[in-house]
Structures are given as structure tokens and as C-alpha cells.
Amino acid sequence: MAKKILVAVDESKNSMKAVNYVAKSMNPTALVTLFSVIPDSTAACGLDSPSLTPLFKENRQTFCALEDTKKESVKAFMGKAKQGLVRSGFASKNVTVKIRKKKVGLARDILREAQHGKYDTLVIGRRGLSGIKEFFFGSVSNKVVQLAKKVSVIVVD
Secondary structure, eight states, X not given: OOSEEEEEOOSSHHHHHHHHHHHHHSOTTSEEXXXXXXXXXXXXXXXXOTTSOHHHHHHHHHHHHHHHHHHHHHHHHHHHHHHHHHHTTOOGGGEEEEEEEOSXXXXXXXXXXXXXXXXXXXXXXXOOSOHHHHXXXXXXXXXXXXXXXXXXXXXXX
16 A cells, blocks of 8 residues: 655646545545656846857746746646645545656656655656657656656556
8 A cells, every 4th residue: 555655747738637536536635746847948037148049048038937927837737736635535634735847858857856755655647748849759758657767657548
């Protein structure tokens, strides 16, 4: 039985399916962490190099504002997900929200969190936000399954 669950989410329908799976199938006494990895826009926003394209320089503030909007959107999604778990019987104090900036890659960042947090179960939706990206690079859930060690992985469709 899962006692410490990491749920990787990205605002997609399948992420909410993963949250709903945990709400319906897991013991409500378990500790649950809702985890999202977002791009690190602060590095790009702080850049000021002659090698930057004029288009990027002209639109830097717009780009950075979009990333701030994305962060707020992720926070709102996480709030809804947490509410859903609490409504299904999980104690609010047992549901944690973590949003991290991307460091090495989505799958590896998720697995790094699973390892460092000593989670026994990782739940992830089968597909995230970008079907085109998946076509070219493979799905995050597929990479998580391939690279996971010492954690049970549940992929929800």
C-alpha cells in the first residue's frame, strides 16, 4: 500500500486523471505531493548578450510576462487538484504542492524528486500538454517508466 505518493502534473486533462486516480484508489491516510516542473524563464529574462536575436530582445518583457502567467496557471491547477484530494477524504495537511523550475529535463526532474523525497509511488498521466513534442521527443511518462528505480510508477490513461 502506498504511503508516500508523488503525483506529477502539468495542467493537462491526463494530469487531472492522475489526481482523480489517487483520490479514488489510494488510501486517504497517505502523504501526497502534487509536483510540477516548469521552465526556468528567469534565466532567459535576465539575459543581455549581443548574441541574442533582435526579436527576442524586443519581446523579452512579453516573454517573461507569459512565463509569469504560466506559473500562476500552474498554481491554480495545483489548488484545484489539492481541493479534489481533500474532498475525497485526504487531510489537507497530508497534501503538499511543489512547483520546481526545470533543471535537467522533465522526466529526470520528476525522478530526482521521487528519489530525494523517498516516495514509494509515483503517479503520472499518460500524455501531457504537447502531442507534437511527444511525437519528436517521446512522452515524459514513457521516459519516467524507462528510467525509474526504487519507486513504483503508475501511468494513468
